[in-house]
Amino acid sequence: MAIATVNPATGEEIQAFDPLTDEEIDRKLRLAAETFREYRNTSFADRSRWMMRAAEILEEEQEELGRIATLEMGKTFVSAKAEAVKCARGCRYYAENAEKFLADEPAELEGAFVRYQPLGPVLAIMPWNFPYWQAFRFLAPALMAGNVGLLKHASNVPQCALKIEDIVRRAGFPEGAFQTLLVGSSAVQAIIDDPRVRATTLTGSEGAGRQVGHEAGEQIKPSVLELGGSDPFIVMPSADLDQAISTAVTSRTLNNGxxxxxxxxxxxxxxxxxxxQRRYVEEMQALKVGDPMDEGTDMGPLAMPQLVEDLDDQVRRSVEAGARVLTGGKPQDGPGNYYPPTVLTDIPEGSPPRTEEFFGPVASLFRARDAEEALRIANDTPFGLSSSVWSNDPAERERFIDGIEAGMVYVNRMTESTPEIPFGGVKNSGYGRELSHFGIKEFVNIKTVWVTEPEGSAGEGVE
Known part of the structure; x- marks a missing residue:
């Protein structure tokens, strides 16, 4: 894929960038390694001050940041500005808490404790769907821990990627503490293999996760993988139906699906x-699809033409297998990568909605006789990222919390990522955790220290 800004609402190419040469990549890796040797010894106070400044820049420039994200990947301007503000919140969270999270921890044996130390340059391979948040939820804990960051962003959001590096630099971090690598996917293996890179994290497709996880394993380097999901949204009779329906619509069409x-x-x-079903379909049909810069738009285009083709193919195969389309179901005519809010029902066993992730505004409706069948359907997927359960029955809630095979269960609320709680999945949704105190400890050396003082030396002969 070319490294270029292509407006998904019009198909117009705005700007193209030359990928880095091998020599340029080597210079950036050398700078990262050299910077780390000094940066690891900076104080938490200095890192916190710089991170707080990054948060201020994100808030001050949310209009510009939002415009760039909308131009490059099509999310609504309203949501793009909100994403920049969310990144500021993540920066502040780690600026305020990193020193506490990484303080020495006493062990249960006398003289023993654990010290957390940075690993070195960490490569982050990030997706386009949340072009700022995905990067900042990596870089904030990584830099606060004393690591330095290397960002290989998705090739369709190069201006977002360069803007992130610019924000970190202007916030006061040393040169080389965070660098964007404008490279294609073919360059990733060599970067992971490079001994100057000490760890890697990826948010992306299952296929990309398998490749990156394999390569990191070959090099005996830690990795964190967040590989998407096919999240269940369970609604039981005791739930607040109005809130459940409204939230189901919002959740499925968030970020254009x-x-x-x-x-x-x-x-x-x-x-x-x-x-x-009746009310859900009505609310999906009422959504305004159109220009993402228009603040009255509920849903903009998909990020790339290929996503429309893939989604259309999945819906077509679902219908061929026996599913019914209740609304939508075909790409919209005209310029841009538009796909309407779509609802499928009567989903057969083995069909795409049961086995694949639909990355676009297509909802699949299932019916369950009871809680046990709802749980069986929820777990009938190779993925296990998050889930949402709507019930006001305490015993029922507990059954779902305990029984759903996922990294996260949200009860009577929409799933979300937020700095204060861990984010990650199980099964084919990946491994490791981002955010909270768990996230900052993914890329540190958990060093055991056990000190034995010489006998009789403690204060002997001192008055």
């Missing part, structure tokens, strides 16, 4: 399924 934690498989108890 391009989120790993969208409510992709909506599982409704048969007692309320008819009403839920």
């Amino acid at each position: 391009q989120s790993c934690i969208n409510a992709k498989r909506i599982i409704v108890h048969e007692e309320i399924a008819d009403e839920f």
Whole structure:
């Protein structure tokens, strides 16, 4: 894929960038390694001050940042500005808490403790769907821990990638503490293999995760993989139906339907399924699809033409297998990568909604006779990222919390990522955790220290 800004609302190429040469990559890796030797010894106070300044820049420049993200990947301007503000929140969270999270921890044996130390340059391979948040939720904990960062961003958001590096530099971090690498996917293996790179993290497709995880393993380097999901959204009779329906619509169409934690498989108890389906379809049909810069737009285009083709193919194969389309189901005519809000039902066993991730505004409705069948459907997927359960029955809630095979369960609320709680999945959704105190400890050396003082030396002969 070319490294270029292509407006997904019009198909117009705005700007193209030359990928880095091998020599330029080597210079950046050398700078990262050299910077780390000094940067690891900076104080938490200095890092915190720089990170706080990054947060201020994100807030001050949210209009410009939002415009760039909307231009490059099509998210609505309103949501793009909100993403910049969310990044500021993440920066402040780690600026305020990193020293506490990484303080020496006493062990249960006398004289023993654990010290957390940075590893070195960490490569982050990040996706286009949340072009700022995905990068900042890596860089904030990584830099606060004393690591330095290398960002290989998605090739369709180069201006976002360069802007992130610019913000970090202007915030006061030393040159080389965070660098953007404008390279294609073919360059990634060699960068992971380079001994100056000490760890890697990827948010992306299952296929990309398998490749990156394999390569990191070959080099005996730690990795964190967040590989998307097919999240269940379970609604039981005791739930607040109005809130559940509204949230299901918002969740499925968030970010134009391009989120790993969208409510992709909506599982409704048969007692309320008819009403839920009718109202859900009506609300999906009422959404305004159009110019993402228009603040009245609910949903903009998909990021790339290939995504429209893939989604259309998945819907077509689902229908061929026996599923019914209740609304939408075909790409919109005209310029831009537009796909309408779509609802499928009567989903057969083995069909795409049960086995694949739909990365676009297509919801699949399932009916369940009881909680046990709802749980079975929820777990009938190779993925296990997050989930949302709507119930006001305490015993029922506990059954789902305990039984859902996912890294996250949200009860009576929409799934989201936020700095204060860990984010990550199980099964084919990956391994490791981002955010909270768990995230900052993914890329540190958990060093055991055990000190034995010479006998009789403690204060002997001192008055």
